[in-house]
Amino acid sequence: MPDTVKYVLDESRIPKAWYNLQADLPRPLPPVLHPGTKKPVGPDDLAPLFPMELILQEVTTERDVPIPGPVRDVYRQWRPAPLFRARRLEKVLQTPARIYYKYEGVSPAGSHKPNTAVPQAFYNREAGVKKLVTETGAGQWGSSLAFAGALFGLDVQVFMVRVSYDQKPYRRALMEAYGARCIASPSNLTQSGRAILAQRADHPGSLGIAISEAVEIAAQNDDTKYALGSVLNHVLLHQTIIGIEAMEQLEMAGDYPDIIVGCTGGGSNFAGIAFPFIGAQLRGGKKVKVIAVEPAACPSLTRGRYAYDFGDTAHLTPLAKMHTLGSTFTPPGFHAGGLRYHGMAPMVSHLQELGLISATAYHQTKVFEAGVQFARAEGIVPAPEANHAVKGAIDEAIRCREEGTSRAILFNLCGHGHFDMQAYIDYFGGRLKDLDYDQKELAMALAGLPSVVEPA
Amino acid sequence: MPDTVKYVLDESRIPKAWYNLQADLPRPLPPVLHPGTKKPVGPDDLAPLFPMELILQEVTTERDVPIPGPVRDVYRQWRPAPLFRARRLEKVLQTPARIYYKYEGVSPAGSHKPNTAVPQAFYNREAGVKKLVTETGAGQWGSSLAFAGALFGLDVQVFMVRVSYDQKPYRRALMEAYGARCIASPSNLTQSGRAILAQRADHPGSLGIAISEAVEIAAQNDDTKYALGSVLNHVLLHQTIIGIEAMEQLEMAGDYPDIIVGCTGGGSNFAGIAFPFIGAQLRGGKKVKVIAVEPAACPSLTRGRYAYDFGDTAHLTPLAKMHTLGSTFTPPGFHAGGLRYHGMAPMVSHLQELGLISATAYHQTKVFEAGVQFARAEGIVPAPEANHAVKGAIDEAIRCREEGTSRAILFNLCGHGHFDMQAYIDYFGGRLKDLDYDQKELAMALAGLPSVVEPA
Numbered sequence: 077m078p079d080t081v082k083y084v085l086d087e088s089r090i091p092k093a094w095y096n097l098q099a100d101l102p103r104p105l106p107p108v109l110h111p112g113t114k115k116p117v118g119p120d121d122l123a124p125l126f127p128m129e130l131i132l133q134e135v136t137t138e139r140d141v142p143i144p145g146p147v148r149d150v151y152r153q154w155r156p157a158p159l160f161r162a163r164r165l166e167k168v169l170q171t172p173a174r175i176y177y178k179y180e181g182v183s184p185a186g187s188h189k190p191n192t193a194v195p196q197a198f199y200n201r202e203a204g205v206k207k208l209v210t211e212t213g214a215g216q217w218g219s220s221l222a223f224a225g226a227l228f229g230l231d232v233q234v235f236m237v238r239v240s241y242d243q244k245p246y247r248r249a250l251m252e253a254y255g256a257r258c259i260a261s262p263s264n265l266t267q268s269g270r271a272i273l274a275q276r277a278d279h280p281g282s283l284g285i286a287i288s289e290a291v292e293i294a295a296q297n298d299d300t301k302y303a304l305g306s307v308l309n310h311v312l313l314h315q316t317i318i319g320i321e322a323m324e325q326l327e328m329a330g331d332y333p334d335i336i337v338g339c340t341g342g343g344s345n346f347a348g349i350a351f352p353f354i355g356a357q358l359r360g361g362k363k364v365k366v367i368a369v370e371p372a373a374c375p376s377l378t379r380g381r382y383a384y385d386f387g388d389t390a391h392l393t394p395l396a397k398m399h400t401l402g403s404t405f406t407p408p409g410f411h412a413g414g415l416r417y418h419g420m421a422p423m424v425s426h427l428q429e430l431g432l433i434s435a436t437a438y439h440q441t442k443v444f445e446a447g448v449q450f451a452r453a454e455g456i457v458p459a460p461e462a463n464h465a466v467k468g469a470i471d472e473a474i475r476c477r478e479e480g481t482s483r484a485i486l487f488n489l490c491g492h493g494h495f496d497m498q499a500y501i502d503y504f505g506g507r508l509k510d511l512d513y514d515q516k517e518l519a520m521a522l523a524g525l526p527s528v529v530e531p532a
Numbered sequence: 533m534p535d536t537v538k539y540v541l542d543e544s545r546i547p548k549a550w551y552n553l554q555a556d557l558p559r560p561l562p563p564v565l566h567p568g569t570k571k572p573v574g575p576d577d578l579a580p581l582f583p584m585e586l587i588l589q590e591v592t593t594e595r596d597v598p599i600p601g602p603v604r605d606v607y608r609q610w611r612p613a614p615l616f617r618a619r620r621l622e623k624v625l626q627t628p629a630r631i632y633y634k635y636e637g638v639s640p641a642g643s644h645k646p647n648t649a650v651p652q653a654f655y656n657r658e659a660g661v662k663k664l665v666t667e668t669g670a671g672q673w674g675s676s677l678a679f680a681g682a683l684f685g686l687d688v689q690v691f692m693v694r695v696s697y698d699q700k701p702y703r704r705a706l707m708e709a710y711g712a713r714c715i716a717s718p719s720n721l722t723q724s725g726r727a728i729l730a731q732r733a734d735h736p737g738s739l740g741i742a743i744s745e746a747v748e749i750a751a752q753n754d755d756t757k758y759a760l761g762s763v764l765n766h767v768l769l770h771q772t773i774i775g776i777e778a779m780e781q782l783e784m785a786g787d788y789p790d791i792i793v794g795c796t797g798g799g800s801n802f803a804g805i806a807f808p809f810i811g812a813q814l815r816g817g818k819k820v821k822v823i824a825v826e827p828a829a830c831p832s833l834t835r836g837r838y839a840y841d842f843g844d845t846a847h848l849t850p851l852a853k854m855h856t857l858g859s860t861f862t863p864p865g866f867h868a869g870g871l872r873y874h875g876m877a878p879m880v881s882h883l884q885e886l887g888l889i890s891a892t893a894y895h896q897t898k899v900f901e902a903g904v905q906f907a908r909a910e911g912i913v914p915a916p917e918a919n920h921a922v923k924g925a926i927d928e929a930i931r932c933r934e935e936g937t938s939r940a941i942l943f944n945l946c947g948h949g950h951f952d953m954q955a956y957i958d959y960f961g962g963r964l965k966d967l968d969y970d971q972k973e974l975a976m977a978l979a980g981l982p983s984v985v986e987p988a
Contacts, residue, residue, distance in 0.1 A: 078605040079683075087540055149534040153616075153911060160609075164683070182638060184911045186950060226908045227535075227620070246702075246953035253904060253913045253949075253956050448709060452682045455609060455640045457709045493709075494642060494950040497702035500709050 081161035083325035090148055090155050095316040097351045097423065098309065099139035100358040105309075105426050106397040107531060109384060114528055117394050124295045125302040127203035130196065133310035139355075141313060147195045150227055154183045154190075155317070159325035165453040166473070173476035174331060175469060177489045178322045178349060179456065185250070187459065187491030188345045189220030189305055192314035196303045197224035206299040207231040211261065211286030213341075214240055214413025215247025216459070216491060217305030222256035232256035235263065235289045238281035240413050247495050261286040268292050268390035282406045283417045288390030295392070306342025307387065307398075307421045315348025318488060323352055326486070333364055333486035335472050339464035340368040340377060340435070341414045343421030349488035351423075354432055366433040368424065369468035371443075373511045374407035376400060376420040377428055377435035379518070384528040385419060395526060398425040401513070402521025408511040410440050411499035412460040418521070436468065439510035443467045444503040447493070459491035460499045537617035539781035546604055546611050551772040553807045553879065554765065555595035556814040561765075561882050562853040563987060565840060570984055573850050580751045581758040583659035586652065589766035595811075597769060603651045606683055610639045610646075613774070615781035621909040622929070629932035630787060631925060633945045634778045634805060635912065641706070643915065643947030644801045645676030645761055648770035652759045653680035662755040663687040667717065667742030669797075670696055670869025671703025672915070672947060673761030678712035688712035691719065691745045694737035696869050703951050717742040724748050724846035738862045739873045744846030751848070762798025763843065763854075763877045771804025774944060779808055782942070789820055789942035791928050795920035796824040796833060796891070797870045799877030805944035807879075810888055822889040824880065825924035827899075829967045830863035832856060832876040833884055833891035835974070840984040841875060851982060854881040857969070858977025864967040866896050867955035868916040874977070892924065895966035899923045900959040903949070915947035916955045 098105065107116035119131045126134075133141060143151075162175040180188035200208055208230050212218030218234035225232035234256055241248060241260040251258045261281045262269040268288035272279050279285075287304070294302035304311060326332055336353055338346030350366045357363055370377055380399040387393035389403055399420040401407075407416045427433045440460070447463035449470070450456070458466055469487040476483050493500065502508045554561065563572035575587045582590075589597060599607075618631040636644035656664060664686050668674030674690035681688035690712055697704060697716040707714045717737045718725035724744035728735050735741075743760070750758035760767060782788055792809055794802030806822045813819055826833055836855040843849035845859055855876040857863075863872045883889045896916070903919035905926065906912070914922055925943040932939050949956065958964045 078601075078608075080605045080608045082543065082608050084543055086542075087538065145534075149536045150911075152534075152536045152538050184913075184948075223911050227911055245957060246950070249953040249956045249960070250913060250950070252960055253907045253953075254911075255908050451709045452711050455606075455679050455683055455710075457640075457706060492640075494702070494706070495953075497705040497709075497951075500705045501701060504705070504708050 077163065079163045081163055083159040083328045085156035085321060085324055087152050087156065089324060090151055091143065091317050091320045093140035093142050094313045095320055095352045095355055096136060096139055096141050096313055097355050098137045100355045102358065102430065105422055109395040109528065111386065111391060111395055116531060125291065127199045127205060127301060129199040130310045133313055134308060144198060147198050150194045156321045157182050159322055161329065162454055165450060168449065168453045169470065169473050169477065171473040171477040172480065172482035173473040174482060174484045175473055176326065176484065176486045178318055179489045180318060181456065181489065181492035185216065185220040185223050186494060187216040187220065188315060188318060188348060189217045190223055191317055191348065192305065192311045192344065193220040193224035195314050197228040197230055200301050201228045201230055205230065205301045207233065208303045209233045209290045209293045209300055210303045210305065211235045211283060211290045213237050213283050213416050215244050215495065216414050218258065219247055219250040219254065221303055222251040222254035225256060226254045233293065234258045235261035235286040237261055237283060237286050238279065239409055243498065244495065261289050263289060265289065266292045282389060284389035284403050287388035288392050291388060291392045306344040307419065309423055311344050312347035312351065312421055312423055315344045316351050318348035319350060319352035322349060322486060331484050332362055334483040335365045335367065335485045337367045337369060337465050337468040337472065337485065337487040339415060339461050339490065340370045340420065340424065341461065342417050343424035345488050345490035347421060347424060349486065354427065367468055368433055368435040369464040370435060370437050371410055371412055371415045371464065372437040372439045373410045373513050374416050375437040376418065378437045380420065381522055381525065382425060382429060383525050385525055387419060395528060396422045398422045399428065401518055402524055404524055405518060405521035407513055410511045411496065412464065414461040415464065438464060438467050441508050441510050444508060446470050456489065457493045458489055459493045460496050462490045465489065533619065535619045537619055539615040539784045541612035541777060541780055543608050543612065545780060546607055547599065547773050547776045549596035549598050550769045551776055551808045551811055552592060552595055552597050552769055553811050554593045556811045558814065558886065561878055565851040565984065567842065567847060567851055572987060581747065583655045583661060583757060585655040586766050589769055590764060600654060603654050606650045612777045613638050615778055617785065618910055621906060624905065624909045625926065625929050625933065627929040627933040628936065628938040629929040630938060630940045631929055632782065632940065632942045634774055635945045636774060637912065637945065637948035641672065641676040641679050642950060643672045643676065644771060644774060644804060645673045646679055647773055647804065648761065648767045648800065649676040649680035651770050653684040653686055656757050657684045657686055661686065661757045663689065664759045665689045665746045665749045665756055666759045666761065667691045667739060667746045669693050669739050669872050671700050671951065672870050674714065675703055675706040675710065677759055678707040678710035681712060682710045689749065690714045691717035691742040693717055693739060693742050694735065695865055699954065700951065717745050719745060721745065722748045738845060740845035740859050743844035744848050747844060747848045762800040763875065765879055767800050768803035768807065768877055768879055771800045772807050774804035775806060775808035778805060778942060787940050788818055790939040791821045791823065791941045793823045793825060793921050793924040793928065793941065793943040795871060795917050795946065796826045796876065796880065797917065798873050799880035801944050801946035803877060803880060805942065810883065823924050824889055824891040825920040826891060826893050827866055827868055827871045827920065828893040828895045829866045829969050830872050831893040832874065834893045836876065837978055837981065838881060838885060839981050841981055843875060851984060852878045854878045855884065857974055858980055860980055861974060861977035863969055866967045867952065868920065870917040871920065894920060894923050897964050897966050900964060902926050912945065913949045914945055915949045916952050918946045921945065
């Protein structure tokens with residue numbers, strides 16, 4: 077077998093439907109609640125923020141949700157994404173494990189985010205929307221929505237977390253190259269932003285605050301909708317194209333994963349690779365060990381509480397049951413900006429409660445060590461977020477070596493690190509610190525969780 | 533026809549041989565001369581710098597040069613590279629032209645450079661070489677050789693032009709992520725570097741100086757060879773995989789180019805896309821109009837002299853006949869760092885003398901305007917170098933509109949701009965200046981050309 081083993085699907089095999097895990101859940105998701113009445117929300121409650129097609133996708137229990145032709149048309153630009161067997165890495169690790177990775181960095185924005193940005197832009201354009209507003213952390217999502225907006229003729233406005241806005245001018249420039257407007261959050265453009273700035277003029281921002289700003293703008297303007305890059309069911313749904321393709325590609329390889337690894341921030345790339353396999357297991361297929369890898373500095377799955385919480389800091393969003401660190405929690409400034417969210421996708425949280433997935437957390441130095449080892453073996457420099465999945469996969473491969481068992485490990489390499497080289501510079505310079513969250517802040521944020529009597 | 537039209541080759545169709553234009557030239561290339569004797573060099577003269585396989589490729593007149601299995605194996609990671617029909621751009625331009633672009637930004641280093649870095653690393657490893665030393669401008673080449681070195685277990689040392697070293701820390705970090713050592717040039721590590729620094733301690737460097745440093749190190753160490761990312765025949769040979777694939781992909785499209793556009797610095801990506809089509813024409817095939825696009829600030833083809841010159845500033849290299857601005861010429865600091873070389877590949881220069889290609893030069897503001905128009909239509913943000921080709925292609929498409937004729941235009945999108953966003957920031961901020969070369973400096977550099985009595 078040669079060192080480079082790539083499994084390629086013909087573009088006619090771009091999936092025609094996304095896979096909806098809600099169809100196969102043994103227990104349904106707890107309902108999303110209205111923040112005022114604390115009763116389950118209906119489609120109309122969400123209509124100011126999203127077009128009806130996406131609201132329906134949020135709640136549907138149909139197993140297969142068709143991918144519209146114009147979305148598949150754009151997907152064709154970079155999909156099907158390649159699946160690689162990491163033969164060189166296996167040799168370096170001297171592991172009997174068979175390591176596979178799905179590479180989503182081939183998209184024009186360099187990550188998996190366009191998988192949902194494109195359908196979101198499409199459904200909004202179909203609904204007559206003129207402008208999308210969103211938030212972004214590291215900028216992967218903002219630049220992906222900017223890309224999709226450019227292709228579908230929509231204005232895009234992005235509230236970028238202030239600390240990333242200052243640290244990552246290149247991501248901002250990418251959004252502007254696609255014609256989007258990028259604003260540092262907290263900003264003076266919204267009531268939510270002004271309230272935060274009044275408390276602290278140099279506030280570094282957070283995803284929760286940026287979401288508040290974006291939601292506020294969308295709610296106030298008829299031709300403007302909101303778009304979210306993770307967490308929500310329809311976003312996770314769109315990402316399942318990753319796992320559906322991977323399943324076909326592993327079939328080409330004559331293999332099936334024993335272990336699946338993904339990094340988790342809001343949960344979308346993890347869901348993308350894992351849900352189709354979890355669904356197959358729930359329908360009687362082979363059992364897979366599914367591992368969510370999160371940063372130790374923002375550990376919603378391993379240290380958060382499973383409770384109803386707001387998606388944003390200003391409490392403009394509905395309440396969702398999820399693993400949360402509390403909506404006021406601000407993680408320290410570690411480098412995987414895409415994993416700095418206080419909550420976890422309700423669907424991913426639900427799976428953890430059902431015992432269908434497990435979670436583990438790593439500090440960033442070890443994560444970058446794994447990323448550099450991967451880069452030198454496989455030739456691709458991963459995004460800091462993706463390094464978490466790399467670390468998880470390497471640890472499983474080492475376990476295989478120690479136990480002398482050959483298992484198939486599949487992980488999602490959700491993006492390249494070309495926009496994140498400052499993190500590597502800091503790593504090589506010995507300036508990367510293993511940051512921890514502030515325990516007192518976490519306790520306070522958890523104490524501030526809204527009190528909710530759960531519906532029966 | 534949908535908006536996204538991608539022509540994909542199955543990986544079994546990665547070419548099995550590179551195409552050597554020397555087989556079909558109506559007049560052979562002028563010989564390369566020894567700088568001391570000014571007589572044609574033989575293979576032994578080049579042996580301190582290159583492994584014999586590459587020296588033989590430099591002079592062979594065989595039409596098809598087989599691609600070794602281990603090289604094709606690595607190519608498989610990202611090849612065959614996609615060919616796109618730029619339907620959205622055509623619509624924006626309202627042109628009847630059919631615009632196609634070959635996209636080389638899908639490689640792990642983000643450009644076409646790994647096409648030659650991989651075979652160079654392979655042949656060196658086969659020859660028992662332990663270490664490669666090279667120069668780089670913007671860093672595309674240095675990071676590609678670092679990538680290839682990592683895969684073939686070779687140490688890589690890169691002399692990076694000081695001004696780029698300071699401006700582009702991310703490229704440097706990419707090289708280091710692959711395990712290479714990157715040094716600002718001029719440096720204190722070589723006699724050539726020390727001589728320059730003695731004249732001017734804050735010298736910004738040039739490709740010519742960096743080449744001198746790399747050649748000096750290679751010549752002094754038995755287990756160390758030199759690698760060049762453009763200009764030489766074997767480098768251009770390796771890049772022909774671009775055009776060979778494009779020819780097959782256009783066959784899938786049922787089309788054939790009337791016009792081919794590539795940007796030119798040293799000439800390698802231009803050669804890659806154009807040579808297979810020029811060869812077909814020379815063997816009786818259809819005539820194509822081939823346009824080399826260069827920066828107005830470093831215009832070797834449009835303002836240089838066709839003469840014997842050194843490849844480097846310290847005059848350590850052999851003499852090659854090429855369009856040159858003089859080996860002491862230092863261009864102003866415009867953003868397409870990959871196009872800042874004083875000379876042009878002898879083979880490309882020869883084609884211009886034969887009337888088989890033409891050249892045009894643009895200032896950078898218009899070039900970035902074209903790049904942004906392309907990004908918003910096609911969703912890919914090009915490297916500053918590639919923007920030159922985009923501009924050339926757009927101008928030809930507009931000419932088609934004005935003349936009311938539908939022609940097929942093929943251009944090489946040789947890399948993405950993810951490492952070059954500072955250039956876009958400057959463009960959007962109105963800080964991009966249309967730099968010109970210093971006329972006095974050019975005159976001086978040309979006056980300093982070596983005097984050579986050409987062999988009959």
